[in-house]
Amino acid sequence: MTTYHHDDETMLRWGHSWKEEDRVADYVERMDSRDAERQDVFRLLAQLVPAERGAPIRILDVGSGYGPVAAACLDAFPNATAVGLDVSDAMMEAGRPRMARFGDRFAYIHGDFADGALPPQAVAAGPFDLVVSARAIHHLPANLMARLYGEVYAALNQGGAFFNLDTASPETPFLHDLMRSVRRSEGEPRPERAERTPEQAAHDAMHHHRDATLARHLEWLRAAGFAHADCFWKRLSTALIGGYKEA
Numbered sequence: 001m002t003t004y005h006h007d008d009e010t011m012l013r014w015g016h017s018w019k020e021e022d023r024v025a026d027y028v029e030r031m032d033s034r035d036a037e038r039q040d041v042f043r044l045l046a047q048l049v050p051a052e053r054g055a056p057i058r059i060l061d062v063g064s065g066y067g068p069v070a071a072a073c074l075d076a077f078p079n080a081t082a083v084g085l086d087v088s089d090a091m092m093e094a095g096r097p098r099m100a101r102f103g104d105r106f107a108y109i110h111g112d113f114a115d116g117a118l119p120p121q122a123v124a125a126g127p128f129d130l131v132v133s134a135r136a137i138h139h140l141p142a143n144l145m146a147r148l149y150g151e152v153y154a155a156l157n158q159g160g161a162f163f164n165l166d167t168a169s170p171e172t173p174f175l176h177d178l179m180r181s182v183r184r185s186e187g188e189p190r191p192e193r194a195e196r197t198p199e200q201a202a203h204d205a206m207h208h209h210r211d212a213t214l215a216r217h218l219e220w221l222r223a224a225g226f227a228h229a230d231c232f233w234k235r236l237s238t239a240l241i242g243g244y245k246e247a
């Protein structure tokens, strides 16, 4: 059984446990084993972007990790450029060799969105035609997710779009247990809880908040200003949601 150690106070900021090298290595290996399934959803995401394939669009990937979403968008839009925002050096180290094939079409930006704000260095790299994110924004508590959606809207050009492939919490405890048992029967690892201080355990429990349902994500998108906010794909509690900033 793998045990991850949190020995840095800063790990208590939302999402910062991804600075742990062992956790990153396990994650990248697990996602590589599911790559075909993920690519299907990324292809759908790219089809929803309101731009010609040859357009030189500017992309921001929030919580880019090893870069899979940015890579899929750069493949779909051969004249696009992208920046990947992340706080984890270990993730960016894992991503650099994978993203090297894009040359100067891709760059990482080291920065933190734990307060629900896009860091100034990410805003300065825009404005963007497309903002994407996968499995990253759920690290925030609900009020900060809603805030971040507003920040993303502000960083987009008119006519731009935002897509987030992430957790949409089931509406009822029955659905929560049902979906979790299906995911575990399909091999999802149980979260490790060993070696946690009480503060870290409380932080982890917050991470698994249940108020970020699909309905609320869509509410937050609309409140941020997005038009045509919708869920474009969903499997169990993973949903591809997004919206458009009207031209």
Ligand SMILES: C[S@@+](CC[C@H](N)C(=O)[O-])C[C@H]1O[C@@H](n2cnc3c(N)ncnc32)[C@H](O)[C@@H]1O
Residues within 6 Å of the ligand: 013, 014, 015, 016, 018, 019, 027, 031, 062, 063, 064, 065, 066, 067, 068, 069, 085, 086, 087, 088, 091, 111, 112, 113, 114, 115, 133, 134, 135, 136, 139
């Ligand atoms: C589960 S990984 C997802 C990586 C990639 N988007 C994917 O779909 O495989 C979550 C990523 O979000 C980043 N992240 C989490 N919280 C963050 C924060 N507060 N600021 C910046 N990056 C953050 C982590 O470092 C990690 O790389």
